[in-house]
Amino acid sequence: MSSAPKQTTATIIPALRYVEAVSAIEWLCRAFGFEENLVVPGDNGSIAHAQLTFGNGMIMLGSVRADESGQTIKQPADVGGAETQSPYVIVEDVDSHCEQAKSAGATVTMEPVDQPHGGRFYSCRDLEGHHWNFGNYDPWE
Numbered sequence: 001m002s003s004a005p006k007q008t009t010a011t012i013i014p015a016l017r018y019v020e021a022v023s024a025i026e027w028l029c030r031a032f033g034f035e036e037n038l039v040v041p042g043d044n045g046s047i048a049h050a051q052l053t054f055g056n057g058m059i060m061l062g063s064v065r066a067d068e069s070g071q072t073i074k075q076p077a078d079v080g081g082a083e084t085q086s087p088y089v090i091v092e093d094v095d096s097h098c099e100q101a102k103s104a105g106a107t108v109t110m111e112p113v114d115q116p117h118g119g120r121f122y123s124c125r126d127l128e129g130h131h132w133n134f135g136n137y138d139p140w141e
Helices: 022-030 095-101
Strands: 013-018 035-041 047-054 057-062 088-090 107-114 120-125 131-135
Touching: 013 022, 013 047, 022 035, 022 047, 022 057, 022 095, 095 107, 095 131
Parallel strands: 013 057, 088 131
Antiparallel strands: 035 047, 047 057, 107 120, 120 131
């Protein structure tokens, strides 16, 4: 039996940590089209918690922390650029989104390509090396 909420916008919300979270928020909005929903400042110019929306989806993020929780999360720069997860975000126009991300300084790791299962897709790294995927394939349809 599932304990997932019956009525909500999204039941899975990726959460990320950034060394320079203030800069990351501005960059993610400019490069990928996210919008600030909530930003809670922390101590010494850090971000305690932020929520950025994209359509009916959301990511949460905050500054890297040295606390117990922070010890379980490594940044790509700490592990040779590796990632163990990468969000997939549905966009309408893959090619123009890719160009917008490139213009903002994203490192494209896979140029836009048509997928055999349908849709178009590209991958990139953000300003701190986190890996992102964007495509127009909607698995809900």
